[in-house]
Amino acid sequence: MKGASEVLDPGLAPEGHRKIDWAARHSPVLNRVRDRYLKDGTFEGLGVGVALPIEAKTAYLTVVLAEAGARVAVASPGPFFVQDDVAAALAERGVAVYASSRNPPEEADRPLERVLDFALDGREAVLIDDRAGLGRLAHTTRRNLLPRVRGASEETTSGVAKFRAMEAEGALEFPAIAANDARCKYLFDNRYGTGQSTLTALMHSTNQMVGGKRVVVLGYGWCGKGIARYAAGLGARVFVCEVDPVRGLEAYADGFDVLPALEAAELGEVFVTATGSRDVLREEHFERMRDGAILANAGGVDVEIDVAGLRDASSEVREVRRNVEEFSVSGGRRLYLVGRGMVVNLTAGDGHPVEIMDLTFSVQALCARRLAREHRSMHLGVHLLPEEIDEEVARIKLQTVGMSVDSLTPEQERFLTTWRE
Numbered sequence: 001m002k003g004a005s006e007v008l009d010p011g012l013a014p015e016g017h018r019k020i021d022w023a024a025r026h027s028p029v030l031n032r033v034r035d036r037y038l039k040d041g042t043f044e045g046l047g048v049g050v051a052l053p054i055e056a057k058t059a060y061l062t063v064v065l066a067e068a069g070a071r072v073a074v075a076s077p078g079p080f081f082v083q084d085d086v087a088a089a090l091a092e093r094g095v096a097v098y099a100s101s102r103n104p105p106e107e108a109d110r111p112l113e114r115v116l117d118f119a120l121d122g123r124e125a126v127l128i129d130d131r132a133g134l135g136r137l138a139h140t141t142r143r144n145l146l147p148r149v150r151g152a153s154e155e156t157t158s159g160v161a162k163f164r165a166m167e168a169e170g171a172l173e174f175p176a177i178a179a180n181d182a183r184c185k186y187l188f189d190n191r192y193g194t195g196q197s198t199l200t201a202l203m204h205s206t207n208q209m210v211g212g213k214r215v216v217v218l219g220y221g222w223c224g225k226g227i228a229r230y231a232a233g234l235g236a237r238v239f240v241c242e243v244d245p246v247r248g249l250e251a252y253a254d255g256f257d258v259l260p261a262l263e264a265a266e267l268g269e270v271f272v273t274a275t276g277s278r279d280v281l282r283e284e285h286f287e288r289m290r291d292g293a294i295l296a297n298a299g300g301v302d303v304e305i306d307v308a309g310l311r312d313a314s315s316e317v318r319e320v321r322r323n324v325e326e327f328s329v330s331g332g333r334r335l336y337l338v339g340r341g342m343v344v345n346l347t348a349g350d351g352h353p354v355e356i357m358d359l360t361f362s363v364q365a366l367c368a369r370r371l372a373r374e375h376r377s378m379h380l381g382v383h384l385l386p387e388e389i390d391e392e393v394a395r396i397k398l399q400t401v402g403m404s405v406d407s408l409t410p411e412q413e414r415f416l417t418t419w420r421e
């Protein structure tokens with residue numbers, strides 16, 4: 001939607017179109033979901049407000065929703081997650097885009113407010129959210145639009161936690177679906193998507209080898225498991241830091257050494273945080289790190305590594321390669337931060353593989369459809385995607401790769417659900 005959009009340079013559109021076409025070509029699940037479920041008029045004239053990193057797979061999701069009849073507006077949760085060529089192309093494909101990589105980071109709410117203004121302009125809308133950014137603004141600076149929000153579907157682990165916090169306070173005024181908590185999301189996106197794309201971003205940004213390196217993974221949730229697995233697969237010696245003893249035990253059973261972060265700080269050569277928490281790597285860790293240590297964050301918040309503290313502790317900071325900053329710290333040591341301490345696979349990479357986002361965005365499209373159709377019967381809280389919808393996405397994906405699963409026989413069903421036998 002050219003007139004409504006605000007992008008950096010419309011002239012970049014041709015390259016953006018090529019990227020979106022590639023994503024479309026490799027999104028068989030979303031294409032089947034579109035053909036099977038999205039053409040039933042649910043989205044006709046409905047607003048859809050989207051906050052997601054602006055790259056080709058996101059773009060394709062919004063195009064599919066626009067083609068289903070929705071009035072779609074999209075912005076990025078921040079300027080570091082914007083590919084300007086994709087934003088320019090998207091604006092030519094019937095979507096209102098408020099995204100530029102040059103937008104001031106401290107004004108990140110403004111484009112999100114524009115999304116709400118556009119999507120809810122005289123109509124009802126559903127939201128597809130990232131870290132509850134649109135949800136927060138709909139409850140604060142855009143409260144006037146709140147009654148027209150049918151609900152929000154949340155993409156990230158961190159955002160689901162925020163919607164749950166709103167629910168616990170009794171502050172949530174529309175139903176939310178934890179899209180992140182669908183099995184077809186976190187089992188693949190958080191684990192394999194983050195695993196592959198984090199390692200890709202590190203290798204591409206540093207041009208260094210992974211094999212033989214001592215890689216410390218902080219947080220052994222779904223993302224941490226994926227990162228550890230991909231690093232180990234490339235030959236790294238993997239160490240895990242956790243605060244949950246069960247998750248720590250899982251890492252041990254998976255074959256990794258588990259130890260406190262202060263000890264790991266002394267031996268690691270590469271550190272990757274994936275906790276969703278703050279200050280996981282901070283001054284006391286930086287002080288112990290070896291010269292040349294590489295630091296990156298794959299978690300969904302940008303304070304997992306205390307970058308401000310690292311900056312304060314440094315006599316000099318300079319960019320030594322694209323997306324790699326060198327911090328000169330005490331003892332003549334140099335620490336290297338990849339991707340500014342933000343989600344490294346997006347700030348220093350192309351995000352998750354297209355097949356992964358095909359699954360995630362199929363889940364998102366079906367969450368949005370459910371909110372659009374069922375919002376009146378849903379309580380003002382956080383909901384899970386019904387199991388049968390999750391299973392349908394998996395079934396479609398298996399079909400696209402020529403595979404399938406069995407069904408229980410009636411005897412097996414009975415055996416599993418009765419206790420007298």
Ligand SMILES: NC(=O)c1ccc[n+]([C@@H]2O[C@H](COP(=O)([O-])OP(=O)(O)OC[C@H]3O[C@@H](n4cnc5c(N)ncnc54)[C@H](O)[C@@H]3O)[C@@H](O)[C@H]2O)c1
Pocket residue numbers: 156157158159186189190193194218219220221222223224241242243244247274275276277280298299300301343344345
């Ligand atoms: N990079 C990506 O593309 C991507 C993809 C999905 C999710 N995420 C984000 O990554 C983060 C993690 O997501 P997840 O799904 O793995 O969550 P999760 O809840 O499954 O795992 C987080 C783990 O971190 C551990 N942890 C918390 N604080 C810690 C600390 N101080 N030290 C060590 N471990 C600690 C927790 O015990 C838990 O096991 C979230 O912020 C999420 O939004 C990023």
Ligand SMILES: N[C@@H](CCSC[C@H]1O[C@@H](n2cnc3c(=O)[nH]cnc32)[C@H](O)[C@@H]1O)C(=O)O
Pocket residue numbers: 052053055057058077078081130131155156157189299300301302342343345346350351352353357360
């Ligand atoms: N935008 C957040 C960080 C989001 S973290 C992670 C989320 O990004 C999503 N993600 C990862 N790769 C891609 C991609 O290529 N396109 C769109 N979303 C992605 C992924 O599903 C995950 O839940 C911030 O403000 O810091």
